[in-house]
Amino acid sequence: GEGINREPSFQEEEDEFSGVYSIDVAVRVRPLNSMELADSQLHTVRVMDEKIVVVLDPSKLEGGNEDDYLRAHRSRERRYTFDHVFDETASQQKVYAATTEKLIGGVMEGFNASCFAYGATGAGKTYTMLGNKENPGCMLLTVGELFHRIEDDTSKTYRVYLTYLEVYNENIRDLLNPSTGYLDLREDPVKGICVAGITEFSTTNVGETMELLQRGNLNRTVEPTKKNETSSRSHAVMQIMIEAKEKTADISEQVKIGKLSLIDLAGSERASATDNRGARLVEGANINRSLLALANCINALASDSEAAARAGRNGRRRVRSNFVPYRDSKLTRLLKDSFGGNSRTVMITNVSPAGNQYEETVNTLKYANRAKDIKTKVVQNVVELDAHVLQYQNIIRELRSEHRGQE
Ligand code: ADP
Numbered sequence: 001g002e003g004i005n006r007e008p009s010f011q012e013e014e015d016e017f018s019g020v021y022s023i024d025v026a027v028r029v030r031p032l033n034s035m036e037l038a039d040s041q042l043h044t045v046r047v048m049d050e051k052i053v054v055v056l057d058p059s060k061l062e063g064g065n066e067d068d069y070l071r072a073h074r075s076r077e078r079r080y081t082f083d084h085v086f087d088e089t090a091s092q093q094k095v096y097a098a099t100t101e102k103l104i105g106g107v108m109e110g111f112n113a114s115c116f117a118y119g120a121t122g123a124g125k126t127y128t129m130l131g132n133k134e135n136p137g138c139m140l141l142t143v144g145e146l147f148h149r150i151e152d153d154t155s156k157t158y159r160v161y162l163t164y165l166e167v168y169n170e171n172i173r174d175l176l177n178p179s180t181g182y183l184d185l186r187e188d189p190v191k192g193i194c195v196a197g198i199t200e201f202s203t204t205n206v207g208e209t210m211e212l213l214q215r216g217n218l219n220r221t222v223e224p225t226k227k228n229e230t231s232s233r234s235h236a237v238m239q240i241m242i243e244a245k246e247k248t249a250d251i252s253e254q255v256k257i258g259k260l261s262l263i264d265l266a267g268s269e270r271a272s273a274t275d276n277r278g279a280r281l282v283e284g285a286n287i288n289r290s291l292l293a294l295a296n297c298i299n300a301l302a303s304d305s306e307a308a309a310r311a312g313r314n315g316r317r318r319v320r321s322n323f324v325p326y327r328d329s330k331l332t333r334l335l336k337d338s339f340g341g342n343s344r345t346v347m348i349t350n351v352s353p354a355g356n357q358y359e360e361t362v363n364t365l366k367y368a369n370r371a372k373d374i375k376t377k378v379v380q381n382v383v384e385l386d387a388h389v390l391q392y393q394n395i396i397r398e399l400r401s402e403h404r405g406q407e
């Protein structure tokens with residue numbers, strides 16, 4: 001069956017945040033838009049309750065009666081269970097509260113976390129992650145709440161900075177400072193994977209952050225043929241780094257560094273068309289390399305978790321784990337420590353309910369269903385730093401980001 005019985009996401013409790021987690025997978029169905037309504041598009045997606053969603057084949061939806069369909073095709077319907085399923089009436093606040101809000105506490109304690117918006121072009125990824133002024137999405141609601149909590153926490157000093165970049169055509173560009181051109185990935189012993197030369201904005205103001213992100217979004221690559229539309233092949237990645245230290249002054253201090261990555265992925269349509277459980281996806285013309293690599297990493301991590309669970313049930317320890325092809329793309333290299341590895345991960349799967357999107361919707365939900373099986377082990381990032389060194393590093397960073405901000 002397609003995953004109706006699920007183990008709870010939280011597997012082992014070590015302390016408040018450490019432990020082994022499954023990826024939390026949510027599905028959000030957007031409303032039909034005015035064009036689809038005018039076109040009398042059938043609803044092919046029905047949200048049964050807060051965890052179950054059913055997809056109806058429009059070619060069998062005679063007369064558009066969903067209830068008749070559900071009775072007639074009960075035995076071979078496509079029914080999926082997820083951690084959260086949101087129907088078209090779900091507010092931004094509701095989606096946020098069930099997904100990225102839950103990542104904030106851990107990130108403030110030095111854990112990594114990430115949230116991916118996955119789905120076909122037009123399914124609602126950018127609306128969910130960024131939203132607009134009237135209906136701010138997860139990125140803004142998360143940043144706002146993070147700033148609130150930092151203000152309320154008088155026991156620690158925090159340093160917060162954010163970056164916003166795009167992966168397009170296997171090139172990384174700083175969306176907040178596009179004049180810097182293509183940027184390279186680097187492995188930093190303290191911060192993990194980072195992007196050399198990217199602008200780090202220090203901010204604790206929600207309004208300012210909203211402006212930054214909206215300005216950044218305007219810098220996303222547009223396809224030459226579609227002048228104002230963001231390219232469906234562009235991935236936008238916002239990362240917030242949070243350094244926390246206790247206010248009790250000491251010559252050697254413990255610094256906790258948490259990283260939160262919120263990702264508005266490229267449209268999944270080309271990648272999911274080649275969906276083949278367990279088989280390695282092959283890159284072809286026009287297929288987005290980063291999205292394929294992500295799918296391959298999901299497959300490798302998921303079958304790893306399955307095999308480990310199987311071995312556990314048979315009283316064996318699994319020795320060999322799957323090779324996870326992180327190095328196959330810029331996106332998976334960038335997110336290596338935010339996904340699969342040392343991180344709590346949430347995936348928000350966006351789908352359209354329109355009949356003409358049936359194939360895409362099924363493919364998208366199959367992927368999301370696969371992602372549920374990934375388990376990640378989460379540990380805290382704590383570094384001991386000499387107080388003076390730390391101070392100088394901060395001063396240098398601030399000077400750098402001011403300098404870049406002026407360009
Ligand atoms: P994607 O980024 O996946 O290509 P968008 O987020 O741009 O898709 O959504 C496509 C259109 O549908 C946009 O006009 C967006 O405002 C609208 N939309 C998406 N999701 C919702 C929603 N939950 N409620 C209202 N409008 C939505």
Ligand code: MG
Pocket residue numbers: 125126127230
């Ligand atoms: Mg978009």
